Amino acid sequence: MFGYQFLALEHWGNAVTQAEVAAHNMISSQADRWPHLAVPVFWSTQFGTEIKSTGVPSVADSVVITQGSVPDRRFVAAYGRQGRLVGAVTFNQSKWLEFHGRQVERAAPFPPTYQTVDQPADVRPVPAEFPEAPIPTQAATVVVTGHDPSERRAEFVTR
Amino acid sequence: MVSTYREIVELLHDPRVSSDPRNLTASAAGVPEGVPGLPASFLHLDPPEHDRLRRVVTRHFRPPHTPDRVDGLAPELHKIVGGLIDGFVGRTEVDIVDELAYPLPVAVICQLLGVPREDEPRFHVWVESLLKSLDPDTGAAAEVQQAGTEMAQYFSGLIDAHRRAPGGDMLSALATDDGPEGQLTQEQLLSTSFLLLIAGHETTVNLIANGTLTLLRHPHVLERLRRDPEMVFRVVEELLRYEPPVHFVPWRTALDDIEIADTTMPKGSRIVLLLAAGSRDPDHVRAPDRFDPDRFDPDRFGLAREGDQHLGFGGGIHYCFGAPLARLEAQTALGELARRLVNPRLVTDPPPYRTNPVLRGPRHLQVAFDDIVPSREG
Ligand code: HEM
Numbered sequence: 195m196f197g198y199q200f201l202a203l204e205h206w207g208n209a210v211t212q213a214e215v216a217a218h219n220m221i222s223s224q225a226d227r228w229p230h231l232a233v234p235v236f237w238s239t240q241f242g243t244e245i246k247s248t249g250v251p252s253v254a255d256s257v258v259i260t261q262g263s264v265p266d267r268r269f270v271a272a273y274g275r276q277g278r279l280v281g282a283v284t285f286n287q288s289k290w291l292e293f294h295g296r297q298v299e300r301a302a303p304f305p306p307t308y309q310t311v312d313q314p315a316d317v318r319p320v321p322a323e324f325p326e327a328p329i330p331t332q333a334a335t336v337v338v339t340g341h342d343p344s345e346r347r348a349e350f351v352t353r
Numbered sequence: 354m355v356s357t358y359r360e361i362v363e364l365l366h367d368p369r370v371s372s373d374p375r376n377l378t379a380s381a382a383g384v385p386e387g388v389p390g391l392p393a394s395f396l397h398l399d400p401p402e403h404d405r406l407r408r409v410v411t412r413h414f415r416p417p418h419t420p421d422r423v424d425g426l427a428p429e430l431h432k433i434v435g436g437l438i439d440g441f442v443g444r445t446e447v448d449i450v451d452e453l454a455y456p457l458p459v460a461v462i463c464q465l466l467g468v469p470r471e472d473e474p475r476f477h478v479w480v481e482s483l484l485k486s487l488d489p490d491t492g493a494a495a496e497v498q499q500a501g502t503e504m505a506q507y508f509s510g511l512i513d514a515h516r517r518a519p520g521g522d523m524l525s526a527l528a529t530d531d532g533p534e535g536q537l538t539q540e541q542l543l544s545t546s547f548l549l550l551i552a553g554h555e556t557t558v559n560l561i562a563n564g565t566l567t568l569l570r571h572p573h574v575l576e577r578l579r580r581d582p583e584m585v586f587r588v589v590e591e592l593l594r595y596e597p598p599v600h601f602v603p604w605r606t607a608l609d610d611i612e613i614a615d616t617t618m619p620k621g622s623r624i625v626l627l628l629a630a631g632s633r634d635p636d637h638v639r640a641p642d643r644f645d646p647d648r649f650d651p652d653r654f655g656l657a658r659e660g661d662q663h664l665g666f667g668g669g670i671h672y673c674f675g676a677p678l679a680r681l682e683a684q685t686a687l688g689e690l691a692r693r694l695v696n697p698r699l700v701t702d703p704p705p706y707r708t709n710p711v712l713r714g715p716r717h718l719q720v721a722f723d724d725i726v727p728s729r730e731g
Contacts (some may be wrong), residue, residue, distance in 0.1 A: 312400035343515035
């Protein structure tokens with residue numbers, strides 16, 4: 195999903211979801227074990243601004259503001275990599291985060307083409323300008339389906 | 354029509370879904386138009402207008418800026434409930450709708466907005482006329498229009514008076530707002546006042562009436578509540594799940610094609626969210642058709658983490674603004690009914706219902722009893 199990178203996720207939410215899956219797998223037979231397929235999420239409040247992130251924005255090549263306004267400090271930024279959504283960050287707009295998490299799971303096209311409330315007039319992506327990281331596989335990604343840990347599945351899709 | 358819990362929650366948080374009826378291309382029948390001549394209230398607006406109006410009003414209703422608006426109403430609320438139940442003394446039968454569930458929310462909203470006591474009777478008449486617009490059975494358009502105009506005039510005067518000599522109420526706070534986002538216009542103040550009044554009225558009536566009915570149908574729960582007043586918190590949560598005042602929300606629109614549960618809802622179509630069905634979705638909650646306040650007991654072992662959520666107050670950015678006040682009103686009324694009615698029983702079961710399909714509740718609820726326990730104050 196995120197270019198087959200090893201990721202260190204340092205938010206406590208990740209520790210909790212991993213532990214749930216690990217604990218379940220320790221006491222379950224082979225056939226009942228769950229894959230750990232949670233899309234990473236973190237949040238933080240900085241100087242009164244609630245910042246939340248889903249997916250892995252740092253692997254993106256482009257970013258676009260899909261809702262709200264940057265000068266008002268209330269917006270949703272969607273991050274894309276090679277035409278697919280890989281992450282989103284909300285500033286004081288956290289009620290929309292889960293929606294974008296689901297779009298990341300579906301490897302939705304980037305830039306997003308759908309109409310939403312509070313859409314800026316200009317939805318042109320700009321380069322994300324994250325430092326380059328070595329990426330082993332470029333031509334495929336994974337789609338995650340299911341809601342409950344017992345239903346989560348990953349499917350390989352190529353372009 | 355969406356009736357399953359997970360899909361309703363997804364749509365409540367989907368930015369491709371609008372609450373603004375102007376986006377409907379399909380028929381808008383049954384969508385309330387608001388008050389003639391006034392701008393839309395934030396219930397029927399999308400971001401960014403919705404968010405700004407709701408933030409400004411929240412600043413004068415909830416912490417951190419206003420820490421004790423709701424808690425501050427508690428003593429007055431107890432007094433109002435106590436007074437209404439005192440009115441049952443010496444009788445053996447009352448209509449809970451007309452004599453408690455209905456007058457309580459009007460009195461509370463008057464208190465909240467700073468409507469002087471002596472104006473309450475006038476106010477009551479207007480509210481009753483306005484509420485007829487919500488009931489497809491009556492549809493008294495001229496009466497609604499007349500009441501709307503008179504009430505708008507009354508409120509304009511009240512707002513001006515509060516602006517000159519502010520009191521501790523919410524309307525004074527809004528009229529003299531010095532917050533970072535500026536003041537509401539007079540028209541926005543009017544439509545916000547009307548929204549608070551209407552959104553907080555029929556809903557609360559139904560919660561108290563449905564609650565009384567449900568408790569009388571489950572005498573063992575009522576008996577437990579009488580012995581353990583703390584149980585009222587769980588009873589009210591379970592009522593919001595099991596017998597909710599708002600059965601569905603009919604005014605959402607798809608701004609784009611939306612794929613959900615293997616179906617595509619086409620752009621422009623109206624989306625009806627069946628909140629009441631979602632709260633009884635067997636994939637979400639165990640034994641959904643059982644009235645069981647203990648499912649909201651935080652100490653009970655083995656509850657699914659998400660399984661103790663209901664959709665009674667909606668969700669997402671339009672989550673009920675008045676939820677803390679609604680809870681307090683219902684907890685106070687039902688707690689006092691349980692404590693003070695001696696041997697209460699239903700006179701007719703089922704009672705006659707209102708015809709409104711969105712806001713479900715009895716039109717009248719005759720309850721018989723042997724005696725009334727004196728109020729604590731008296
Ligand atoms: C038991 C009582 C109540 C119930 C069941 C209830 C239920 C709801 C529901 C389901 C919504 C969401 C509507 C939507 O998604 O379009 C809502 C919104 C709202 N409610 Fe309540 N409500 C109750 C009491 C109150 C009270 C007492 C007040 C006012 C003091 C109030 C004020 C509002 C407002 C202003 C909104 C619009 C919020 C927004 O659009 O951001 N409600 N309510």
